[in-house]
Amino acid sequence: MKISDSVKYVGVNDHEIDLFEGQFEVPLGMAYNSYVIIDDKIAVMDSVDRNFGSEWLKNIDGVLEGKTPDYLIVQHMEMDHSANVLSFMQKFPEAKIAASKMAFTMMKNMFGTDFLDRQIVIAEGSKIELGKHTLNFITAPNVHWPEVIMTYESSEKILFSADAFGKFGANDKEDPEGWACEARRYYFGIVGKFGSSVQALLKKASNLEIQKICSLHGPVLDSEIKTYIDYYSTWSSYDAETEGVFIAYTSVYGNTKQAAEKLAELLKSKGCPKVAVADLAREDTYECVEDAFRYSKLVLATTTYCGGIFPKMREFISHLAERNFQKRTVALIENCSWAPAAVKGMTAMLEPLKDIKIIDEKVTVKIAVTEETVRQLEVLAEKLTDSL
Template structure:
């Protein structure tokens, strides 16, 4: 696959993986590990490698794309093992090649491979340029997007930005995603990059000064049309702005009473014209619940009181939101407990450490099963959330 006349794709698709980074379910659509080749009139650059299980496949695709030419450089934008596992093998196969990366990336190479390739390396930083003849790569610092050593690079002659894990997406490239780019890109962003919004904002400002026609990430499709749409979403996500109006309801229930309250609230909100997404934190994909919480402007936390606190899945969910810098939202609380409901108090305490969180005035308390009193509280909360 050619990105431009001078840039080829040599990545691989992974349909064997079940959990990406040990936690994100990708069994449905798999994953891609992207690598590219930039052909200059004098020099050839290969960008990044792939996961260890696919190094041989990657090298075969690379050999075919080279068509007899020899690579001069391996540019490493990001050292995470799903992109760097082939570095040592590449350097052994192509002894004339030089590896190009940030200074911190070379420290990581020493940790992974027992060598930092002294004598065969070029250390680059913000503004460094790699000349290839009729083409060049200019490097853009992107620390903590999402590892500290990350660099982007830009080919001005082709108007191509290599964006490391930025603009990445779950899913193999040979699987058509009926939900489009944004859904799985959003889950990827908030699960993996979301904590580092300030860093993403910084690199977006740098990208705004570049004339870009193609964005080449390390996961997911090359973005070549309607770039304003993708950049706009990334700007909203990284500034923690809600993407749209809606209510995410995340609940943890044991015997079904908290679930009943959550579903009754969802129904009441929908009757008031609200967009609602409901998640059972014990059964649904928690990463999708996190994604939804960031997507919409309102969130409802509904938990049973458990051992004087909140149910473990709810605790994990709130901790995950905090870890990913959840902020600038309205949050409502629903609790249940037969003799001493405490969940709302505990959840409110957890929210105090988050930035710009407005807690809804109305709280729903279910003592045992839903009754007239708790149903009235649900209606009052639905009114408040629908204002």
């Protein structure tokens, strides 16, 4: 992957991983990115996952061609980017290490040392001059860890953005869906809770002329930079990206599924521009989280279970709440055999969330979908499409 004559890619691709962070499915693998800036002085930007230390150090040697790095810049201490910091510092004993104050505390906890005699503590506005290249440091707390810094290289106008603008997927495997799909799932799965912090970062970035974004995951972004920033602006402000309805359901014997699919059919017949339907028990949880944030309206359909909400639905709403789900219209459908309780339970989980409007027209399926059920679904479909 070529970045420029002076900025070299030394990252690695992981095709052995099954779950990123122990929970996110990554069928296209994962990239752990690292970069080297070669000038009068040489800076290495971040490390990689512990399983790839030897490969990473070999990649660095390959671009240095016998030279020695002067700095290791540690933007983020999450272990998929910091695991080989100690190995680097041992291999290059003359190199200094630059990071935030909190990052050095984390290093002491992780490695038993904070490299006190070699450390450069970075704060907002700090700079390191390499020669023609200048590293300008930007603090980015809680994007998505509190110690994060980012780096703007002003001569080539490159933003080294830590985990921001990253995506799932290895860099040597083409993603047929492009950048946005897996970047969106990555954002809402991992960063979504910290929208206000991302907004603060974007405000700082608005003063920069950015020609390339080098994230710690995924491809280098070197065109249409405004498009990527606009995505992040929408996501971090919790605005809907797509006008439409996402229907998320759980179904024990197929009747709630039938109601969900009938509602989707009715919405399409009434001109709803986009309708997506997902079975929460069978589809990737974080794909569903992504769609809940993507669409302007959400329908939750589930079964009364143990006097409350079916577990997969309860878990799904918890995921949304943890990520500050807000600014949405939500409709509720429940199924019951005798005492309906799912709507009451879902309402109780949703009410504390910010700017959530719950549609008054609820649908109650009494075991099977009947003509009365369809009538209720018709009313709900009308309500959902009123403002579309």
